[in-house]
Amino acid sequence: MKGEIDKKLKQRNIKPTAMRELVYEVLDKNKKALSLYEIEQQFDNVERSTIFRTLKTFQDNFLIHSIDDGTGAVKYALCDEGCTCDPDDLHVHYLCNKCGQTHCLRDMPVPKMELPQDFSFESANFVVKGICSNCK
Amino acid sequence: MKGEIDKKLKQRNIKPTAMRELVYEVLDKNKKALSLYEIEQQFDNVERSTIFRTLKTFQDNFLIHSIDDGTGAVKYALCDEGCTCDPDDLHVHYLCNKCGQTHCLRDMPVPKMELPQDFSFESANFVVKGICSNCK
DNA sequence: GAAATACATGCAACAGTATTGCAAAGGTGT
DNA sequence: ACACCTTTGCAATACTGTTGCATGTATTTC
Numbered sequence: 370m371k372g373e374i375d376k377k378l379k380q381r382n383i384k385p386t387a388m389r390e391l392v393y394e395v396l397d398k399n400k401k402a403l404s405l406y407e408i409e410q411q412f413d414n415v416e417r418s419t420i421f422r423t424l425k426t427f428q429d430n431f432l433i434h435s436i437d438d439g440t441g442a443v444k445y446a447l448c449d450e451g452c453t454c455d456p457d458d459l460h461v462h463y464l465c466n467k468c469g470q471t472h473c474l475r476d477m478p479v480p481k482m483e484l485p486q487d488f489s490f491e492s493a494n495f496v497v498k499g500i501c502s503n504c505k
Numbered sequence: 506m507k508g509e510i511d512k513k514l515k516q517r518n519i520k521p522t523a524m525r526e527l528v529y530e531v532l533d534k535n536k537k538a539l540s541l542y543e544i545e546q547q548f549d550n551v552e553r554s555t556i557f558r559t560l561k562t563f564q565d566n567f568l569i570h571s572i573d574d575g576t577g578a579v580k581y582a583l584c585d586e587g588c589t590c591d592p593d594d595l596h597v598h599y600l601c602n603k604c605g606q607t608h609c610l611r612d613m614p615v616p617k618m619e620l621p622q623d624f625s626f627e628s629a630n631f632v633v634k635g636i637c638s639n640c641k
Numbered sequence: 642g643a644a645a646t647a648c649a650t651g652c653a654a655c656a657g658t659a660t661t662g663c664a665a666a667g668g669t670g671t
Numbered sequence: 672a673c674a675c676c677t678t679t680g681c682a683a684t685a686c687t688g689t690t691g692c693a694t695g696t697a698t699t700t701c
Contacts, residue, residue: 384677384678386668386678388678406657416680418661418679419678419679421659421660422678422679423679437573437575439573443658463620474621477618484633485610485638486638487638488599488638491634495630495631496630497628497629498629499625500625501623502622502624520649522649524650541688552651558649559649
């Protein structure tokens with residue numbers, strides 16, 4: 370288990386520390402995107418800033434991606450293997466207005482839009498909101 | 506001019522006050538989406554909270570819509586005439602990573618996604634990021 | 642037109658999230 | 672063991688958004 374996680378971290382050139390293994394584990398076992406606060410809640414005595422910087426490191430190395438779902442807190446979820454967060458790697462996210470959970474719709478790529486002349490497409494944030502099947 | 510604005514406000518059941526006319530004017534003459542802070546900057550001695558509540562009133566009555574472009578500050582832009590901010594009224598927004606300006610791509614509707622079973626589509630936020638034609 | 646009522650505004654304070662500086666702790670290589 | 676670099680914890684702070692309350696302004700009612 371720990372070995373598996375370390376491998377994932379090393380694949381992304383992230384030195385595996387206890388903290389990072391734990392944060393990875395939390396992101397992995399929860400099947401939804403989590404905010405900094407939500408991650409903090411799953412630990413007893415871990416500094417917010419440490420988690421914050423851990424997430425930043427993860428994000429810089431494309432191990433996780435961030436989602437701004439409009440709730441005020443940025444959420445984080447694991448990237449798929451080999452993801453480089455290029456336009457081609459992007460997928461749609463879904464925020465349930467009832468339970469507040471944000472899910473990755475990993476098999477739903479963000480559609481390429483035909484932008485106006487001379488506008489480049491570097492990245493995108495596409496969040497669909499509604500009521501999820503659980504809350505229906 | 507003032508008459509035109511009052512008409513727009515009244516169409517949306519918003520009582521036209523001096524404040525509201527001014528905020529509307531600012532949103533109208535800038536052709537991009539503005540944050541609360543940016544709107545505040547265009548006045549000399551107007552309370553943030555007043556503008557905040559004005560925007561809230563506008564939004565509740567579908568005169569403006571808000572965009573969360575991931576920069577940390579919500580931005581606001583005028584709705585098209587007759588807009589009710591339904592899924593059908595939504596359009597894509599564009600954030601330039603260089604100049605930081607956010608534009609409405611009004612003629613680019615948010616594509617309807619085929620969501621997983623029992624997930625409803627109530628609204629969406631679709632922001633494309635890149636370099637705009639001005640900054641290229 | 643004056644009194645009563647409702648609504649809008651300004652001020653101040655506060656809440657939540659994100660972020661940074663700095664020092665201590667931990668690990669790595671020589 | 673020592674020097675070096677990275678990570679972590681603590682504290683403080685910035686920024687945006689939000690609310691309570693008092694005051695001012697407009698609108699209605701008589």
